Amino acid sequence: MNLLELFARTLDVTLPVFAMVFVGLGLKRLKWIDSAFVSTASALVFKATLPTLIFLSLIKADLSVALDVSLMLFFAVATLGQFLFSWGWARYRVAPQDRGIYVQGAFRGNCGIVGLALAAGMYGNYGLSAGSLLLGVVIVMYNALSVIVLAFYQPGQSTDWRSLLKHVAKNPLIISVFAxxxxxxxxxxxxxxxxxxxxxxxxxxxxxxxxxxxxTLSVSSMRDSSQVALGASLMKMVTLPVLSTVAAWLVGFSGEQLGLLFLFFASPTAAASFVMVKAIGGNVALAANIIAITTLMASVTVTLGVFALRLLGWI
Incomplete structure (x- = not known):
């Protein structure tokens, strides 16, 4: 297979996902859909259709293949490593009032939507079932670590573990995994x-x-993006995926396992990060800019990443 054919195969995986993102951007600009539609549809996805998708993918899965403990353990360790690395970097590069938002934007990926969509497109039922199990791990970690770092830099905030545990226990995605x-x-x-x-x-x-x-993407807000937003976006979409994927390869992951890990590592910043920043009265403009920039960057970085991994023969 020559380079052109390999790149075309890569586009077959990534373009359908990001094409739908740009369709949404176009429909909003045409005023065919509005904020009320987005709010209602997002709630429907989170509370009903996505849990159904996860449930069905798992009941059809072969647990002997999908339930990969080593994969889940590495993903958990890598997520913690990404969190600590971005926090350490932020201590020297970011003003204290923006550090929590920077760290959350840099490590918290949209695995539930973009990551799962890419995994399904690339690996079919295996991508859905194994990816759904990884979601169960990462949802807990994302919520816990985000609360810690945001509370640390936000005056008057504290880490409310009881509220956090209640929030995680009631999460429809986690419920669907256990069900x-x-x-x-x-x-x-x-x-x-x-x-x-x-x-x-x-x-x-x-x-x-x-x-x-x-x-929900705002091109106008991206024009006003700060150096902090750009730095967090580059950390999320380039630095951390490269470091984490290379680490996964070095410890022995390859093929479908490595491909799935990369797609989750390379997912853009989750929209839930904006909600958490808004809840504590933080810099919501910074949080929104990080989400917008990483989402648009993903169409390029994920495509190039998959292409590079295939070219190297790692996946």
Whole structure:
């Protein structure tokens, strides 16, 4: 396979995902969808369609393949390492009032939507099922670590562990993971009509979520982006994915495992980071700029990353 064919195969994976993001941006500019639609659709995805997608992907999965403890453990360790690295960097490069927002924007990826969509496009059912299990790990870590760093630099804030644990326990994505495990482990079948109806409902998830991401992008806010936003974006989309993926290869991951890890590492900053910053009265403009810049950067960095990994023969 020559370089052109290899690059074309890479685009087959990444372009459908990011095309939907730009469709959302276009629909918002045409005023065919508005903020009320985005708010309602995002809530529907988070509370219903995405949990359904995760549940169905897990009950159809072969746990002997999808439940990869070493993969989950490495992902957890790498996520903690990314958090500590970005925090250490921020201590010397970022003003104290913006450090928490910088760190959260640099390490917290949109694995639930963009990462899972890319994994499904690249690896099919394996990407969905193994990626869903990784989500269960990362949701807990993202919430806990974000609360810690934001509270550390925000005057008058404290780390409310009881509220955090309650929030994690009620997270629909985590509930769907645990709800699916007995069905998978015990091979409990569901009626075919339930599976079919569930598939119809779950199929709304990725296009609807990606359109909502595109509709929330603000090109005007990006023009006003600060050096801090650009620095956090480069950390999120270039530095941390490269370091983490190379580390994964060095410890022995390759093929589908390494590809899945890269797609999750290289996901743009999660929209939930904006919500957390707004809740504590932080610099919401900085948080929004990081989300917008990383989302647009992802269409280039993820494509080039997958292409490079395939060219090297690592995946």
């Amino acid at each position: 699916a495990l007995p069905f998978t482990a015990l091979s409990i079948p569901l009626p075919s009509w339930v599976i079919t109806s569930g598939n119809y409902f779950a199929s709304l998830t990725l296009p609807l979520a990606l359109i909502c991401i595109g509709a």
